[in-house]
Amino acid sequence: MANKYRFIGKAMPRMDASEIVTGKARFLNDIKQADMLYGKVLRSPHPHALITKIDKSKAEALPGVKAVLTWEDVPDWKGGTPRYTRILDRKVRYVGDAVALVAATTQEIAKEALRMINVKYEILPPVFDVEEALKPDAPQLYDEFPGNVVTPGVPFFGPKNLKEVIMGDMEKGFEEADVITEGTFGYENIPNPLPPEPPGAIALWEEPNKLTLWVSNQASYMDKITLFHVMGRKVEVRSIGGPCGGSFGSKFMSWQVQTYAALLSRATGKPVKLVFTKEEHLAAFTVRPSSRMRARVGMKKDGTVTAVSGTWLIDTGYYSMTTQSQVAVGCGEVQIMVRCLNWDLKPVIVCTNRNASGIVRGFGGQELKCILIPLLSLAMEKLEIDPFEFLKKNYVKPGEGYVWRDGIWYTYRGVDYSPAMDKGAEAFGWRQKWKGWLTPTAINGSKQRGVGVGVHGNADIGEDASEAYVRLHPDGTAMLFSCVTEHGTGQRSNYAKMVAEVLQLPLTNVSITPSDSLINPYEFGPAGSRGTYAIGSAVIRAAEDARKKLFELMAP
Structure with missing residues (x-):
């Protein structure tokens, strides 16, 4: 590859390398603005309660406090899927739920003001277990979700969404x-991905309905789209992304911290920075969906799966934003992993009194596959089937198909991965180390060593929309317009290399616009392994289009 291309495949310094290693890169918490205030959130100590009274008079009287907002002071903006979760509500639904917002001239004053807010609660019974939440007498989190069952489906994936x-x-x-x-298995550790940089935002509200947001997210343009809908399609939102100190998908769910800052800016007329502490990040932000499934599988002696039937219970916490999407992708991915003609797999998304679930280093597939593989393993054990051979046999092959997240049948047109799997097994020494089910590979005194194998497959790397265009300047430079934020993978530098490769310009002659929705076209963002394939394709086509137009202008 290094000989074929001028830039692609060759090690080169990242465009932002010196800024990162010298500490000059400006992450969200490095940004300061004139007259900027600092926001803080008062959080519920109870998992389930009604607020009967809030006295904020002492907090408002504290010198340096510029605004104190409760559920009675804010518009009826709602988020989630469907949009039933209010920014601030009279009912709190988990330990850490937002009760009041404070803006002050310093963080210390804002913290002190939180301690001065007096809240009285009517304690309600909580429910923490997904099966308990489905019982007829279980506490109800929302009137809109009878039986604590969240409305399935996600319109974003189309009218037939899976x-x-x-x-x-x-x-x-x-x-x-x-x-x-038959059995019941769970994937219920629900970890927080905990990227180094916590969620946060800086908001500047301009009357009557203009909002500028500085955000930390791997997909800053999507914040503009999300908040536009949360705010009832009545607010003009501009999002500006900078270096993102990690996300792992989780910061797609930053709409709440962003609306907190926006409401405080609207109330004060000043820019407001609100960044979660690490404690808030751990206790009040996104965790992985919790999954539990009771199911039956049928299998032949040759490893053919003849039937899969079960109920997949997904605990989404106190509300859902992306869980329906994750279920749709999970239902698609499981068909890629296991070829079976007969399915009866029914997901049920359930609300419980804990912080919300969302995207955590993957999107639905592992949540389902990690509870199905143990059940398949029981069948493999009874039939004495080598798990590697089973997974290789059942992984989707060219010409076979599956129903994907949009509810449409797709015929697989890719490669057969069996040779790659065989090479991996050979390099690992699988056939020498695998001794049979529950038989150790090696025994050393009281210690026994075994081996295992798993599989993962996805089909979403080319999905969702990316747009880009390239502008050629008279001085021989090119500028790429793409609303891509740098979230640690070096992709902005990679896109510059793509433009330079197509146009055959020195890499130093190619620049990229800031991640500002005001000047850039739509960008879904680098998620689902789509950064190189989908965004890169848009960048390459934009550069090729610019080159074509240049040659047309130069033609005699």
Whole structure:
């Protein structure tokens, strides 16, 4: 590759390398503005309660305090999927739920003001377990979600968006099986990805309905889109992204911290910075969805899966924003992993009294596959099937198909990964180390060593929209317009290399615009492994279009 291209495939310094290593890169918390105030959030000590009274008079009287907002002071903006979760509400639904917002001239004054707010609660019974939440007498988190069951489906994926996997003849499938296994398995550790930089925003509200946001997110343009809908499509939102100190997908759910800052700016007429502490980041931000499934699978002696039937319970915490999307992708990914003609897989998304779930280093697939593989393993064990051979056999092959997140059947046109799997197994020494189910590979005194194998597959790297354009300047330089933020992977530098490669310009002659929605076209963002393939394709096509137009102008 290094010989074929001038820039691609060659090690070169990142465009932002010197700024990062010298500490000059301006992350969100480095930004200061004239007359900027600092926001803080008063949080509920109870997992489930009604606010009966709030006395904020002492906090408002504290010198340096510029605004104190409660649920009675804010517009009825709502987020989530569907949009039923208020910015501030009379009901709190988890320990850490927002009760009041404060803006002050210093962070210390804002913290002191929080201690001066007197709140009285009517304590309600909480529910923390997904199956307990489904019982008829369980505490109800929302009137809009009877039985604590969240409305399935996500319009963003289209009118046929995938809500379940139902196909084939279940009775016939189980009749054809040589063995049937049944059990309940969970993937319920629900970790917080905890990127080094906590969620935050700086907001500047300009009357009557203009909002500028400085954000820390791997997909800053999507903040503009999200808040436009949260605010009832009545506010003109501009989002400006800078270096993002990690996200792992989680900061897609930053709409709440952003609206807190926006409301405080609207109330004070000043720019307001609100950044979560690490404690808030841990206790009041996104964690992975918790999954539990009771299911049955049928399997033949040759490893053919004849039927999968089960109920997938997904605990989304106190509200859902992306969980329906993750369910749709998970239902698609599981068909890529396991070829089966007969499915009856029904997801149920459930609200409980804990902080919300969302994107955490992956999107739905591992939550489902990690609870299905143990059940498949029970069948493999009974039939004495090598798990590596099973996973290789059942992974989707060219010409086979699956129903993807949009509810549309796709025929797989890619490569057969079996040779790559065999090479990996050979390099690992799988066939020498695998001794059979529950048989150790090696024994050293009281210690036993075993080996295992897993699989993961996805189909979303080319999905969602990316737009870019390239401007050629008279001085021989080129500028790429793309609303891509740098979140640690060096992609902005990679896109510059793509432009330089197409135009055959020195890399120093290529620049990229700031991640500002005011000047850049739409960008979904580098998520789902789409950064190189999808965004890169838009960048390359934009550069090729600029080159074509230049040659047309130069033609005699």
